[in-house]
Amino acid sequence: MSLDLVVRNGTIVDGLGGRPYVGDVAIRDGVITEIGAVSGGARHVIDATGLLVTPGFVDLHTHYDGQSIWSDRLNPSSAHGVTTALMGNCGVGFAPCRLDDHDVLVDLMAGVEDIPGVVMTDGLPWTWETFPQFMDAVDKRHRDIDVAALLPHSPLRVYVMGQRGADREPATPADLAQMRRLAQEAVQAGALGFSSSRLMTHRTKTGSQIPSYDASYAEILAISRGLAEGGGGLIQFVPDLPDGAYQPVLQQVFDAATLAGLPVTFSLLIGNAGAPLWRDAMAMVEAANGSGATITAQIFPRPIGLMVGLDLSIHPFVLYPSYHEIARLPLAERVAEMRRPEVRQRILADQPTIVPTNPLAYLAQSWDWTFPLGDEPDYEPDPAQSIAARARARGVSPAEEAYDRLLDDDGHAIMLDALANFENNSLDTVSTLMRRDDVVLGLGDGGAHYGMICDSSFPTYVLTHWARDRASGRLSIEAAVRELTSTPANVAGLGDRGRLAVGYKADLNVIDHQNLRLHKPVVTYDLPAGGRRLDQTADGYVATIVAGEVIAENGKPTAARPGKLVRGRRSAPA
Template identity: 75%
Template sequence: MSYDLVIRNGNIVDGLGGEPYVGDVAVKDGVIVALGAPGGVDGSGIREIDATGLLVTPGFVDLHTHYDGQSIWSDRLNPSSAHGVTTVVMGNCGVGFAPCRHEDHDVLVDVMAGVEDIPGVVMTDGLPWTWETFPEYLDALDAGKRDIDVAVYLPHSPLRVYAMGQRGADREPATPEDLATMRALAREAIECGALGFASSRLMIHKTASGAPIPSYDAAREEILEIAKGVVDGGGGLIQFVPDVPAGGYQPVLQQVFDVAEDVGLPVTYTLAIGNAGEPTWPDAITMTENANKRVGAGSFTAQLLPRPIGLVIGLELSAHPFVLYPSYHEIADLPLPERVAEMRKPQVRERILADKPGQGHPLIYLAQAWNWIFPLGDEPNYEPRHSDSIAARARARGVRPIEEAYDRLLDDDGHAMLLVTTSNFENYSLDTVGALLHRDDVVLGLGDGGAHYGMICDASYPTYLLAYWARDRASGRFSVPEAVRELTSVPARVAGLGDRGRVAVGYKADLNVIDHAGLRLHKPVITYDLPAGGRRLDQTADGYVATIVSGQVIAENGVPTNARPGRLIRGRRPVPTG
């Protein structure tokens, strides 16, 4: 036999949680066609990889990304593709770029700039807007080539604006005619390849202009009619970001659960763990348990990041403690070396520290949550000690926290970064996160790749899970098979992508060859490779010997190849039968 690729002597981790075994994997025409004990795969491959002592896993599936724009203007979906991810799902949070009439381009740019921290000029320069309808947007994705596969939800905010025009952007109630239009458009989207429908009710999801996003307070009837359109088109997944008021996840999340039960659709939603105070997450978990008891296990899932949801702040980034200060604005446009020199002058320091912030995006105010801000070193620590916080360091020095933050921002000649642990860090520990991730109704998510370019770099979480939770953490650890299962077959099942997430004959040949002992996550870096020279955070890792998509090697030892086998996934995929 002749194969396109054979991986020899690897420790095969099947993606289902089974015990690893040493063997060979053979690939032909983008599919796994043979497995065997070492030397048990007869024949040879055009390309062969010696995986002795290395893990061979399925490619990772990321359920929550925002590559809606990057997948148009770039042929690489990094950071995700640098961390073993071979399939991403986008259109999350109900934001995206289709459907959209020409006159509404600025509306959607305003939404994405505010919610996902993508500079407007990047979208204006990078998007050709060769589409209007959702099917036309999928055609544009289908025509492109990229390193990994993409799948798309129909996003609620563009849908609402397309159906209602300015009334939709202004969050006016939908008329019966509006609802009928949205239902028909939802059916069309599913029929042409959408995986489902995504929406958000999160209060801090605001446009760049400061207004709530179009979907923010949409009525239950609107969610129901769109969900019916999904059913009309053949079914799919509802993705939802609930608001979390002081009383917990009720009633916003329950409303979506009720709609999903009424029409028979599964739901996956964003779960965040508060750092302090009375926890609200038990409310959501109880609701999820009860819903699954009523309709069947696995139908309702919470998505949780395996480390703190973290803002990365610094003088070169979108946020830091002084970004809204008028006194800082006086020097903000200076080149970094000149700005740092100014900030080191005692009179400038005194003036800025005595100032007060103006108005800005809600996330920016978190840049003064001193108890939850930590220096981010060259080997980033995402479970830092309380004593390393800006507040604790300030107490140790006998200064105010704002002074400690000011001084730390000037470290490394102004290139220093600080991590704001906004959530998932209950009592300065990841114990709660780990316990929840061991549950069957909690899945990995919220890496947010392709968004928050100047504030968040959480798309590297697969490496963190394997290196920290499945190797370095002292307690609550995952075994390697458990961690791989959570990165592969579990999200594939939730998304309805039955053709991937396993190392088995007949499955799509999306694979990783990993030096588990050598996995190391690097500190985020700032690059200027977006359209119009836009800035973004990127993050790389050591330990990925090869990442393979549809049988083609897209990266070796952290270096991308020229292969671009990634394609648009149109609709859900059945489990292979052969």
């Protein structure tokens, strides 16, 4: 019994795009020791006959900075085969942070990532000030999957500059020198890189632009050089389109990273209508990579949008004063009120005049791209099912149709606002882009947007929609698994995982592909202080294994908590 675990007779999908084959995988001390026909005994054997055996999935874009402290499970991600999650994205997080600035970062995360302030106040012990101390706090916790971290720009700016940083004042030469030093220190403590954002809709809970919004090229360059001096790392960036184009802000980041010798991954949105700006962004990527840079566009494999409903953060009437008269009622009482004809008439006759703290609330009436989300959620819906189309078919206004659909399922109904990636009412552009070598999948946002997004289930969607169900443009299973494993692992600099080979970290999934099924998101109240969040589960994950330990069987978590903090980039095993 020299082996800890053997997965026998599964269809091995290696994570590199190789043709699947039937074989066994042997594991000892958290490492894959043998692949093929394994003859030795083991303490635990999984019969994978007729099932896929894949590497564990790597999610490049999460916000588990808080959840990794207050919870030992990083779900929904870990319920969808993810075994390594990279947090600290979008330039927001909880470190570095002085004692007097806790409220600043809580306001920042509440606004940008829709994490209720009371959840952070109750759930975070704030036993750290510096970024290395935060890493130590994460390292002390036991959890189901591995996490790695980026140094976030906005906390760094506030830590160095105080109120000047929060107010987006220009950094002085002394400020830049300190940011450079702290970036070097963060990498030496294990950060995989640095993240920043200039997205206009990234605002604090009180409505201000985030501290990094006006950061100069000199500031990005100083931080990049600090990363390089610490040993290197990835730059993650969220660009804005202030002038209807990705230039010049994206080019500044490309140029700074190239000078510092660092790779970049940036969020790429595909507009539903108008000029296809993604073409310009990809042309910039091609030019930069042709000159020796290492740039990847990070895209989401289904529509980018919002979950809207009466029990969520946003819905089409959330800015109506007449709705606010009943907004604080318990859901059942609110639904009863909304079903009264006089209340219905009053709300539908009203106008959205309340100023939101989150500008995304303005997008909750995108009727052509809003769709009811059924028990088996369809993320590439027929345009005939949009609220606008359904209203035309009924002979009512889109607001009336949306009002009635919100009351379905006793007010628990959820609708999808497909605000991006749905060009020409389809995912065809996504299909084209995700096959490119300079594109990587991500943007799942696990651990954030608790009341308006539930996108960390995207690995299951890739395996079902893109690698099994779609009528055209399907991915082979080996290509789909590669895009969930070795490709993001390489972007993150984690060469020790993302593939099934001897010497690699024993993170695996055993999957019943034919019966893999994604469930509808549901609202749960399991955050600190009873906070609300969306959760989503799936059928078909027979086992998920982290470092050789089974953390979930048939969709049910086990007691195993082998997840660690990954400190620093990892080279491939010899």
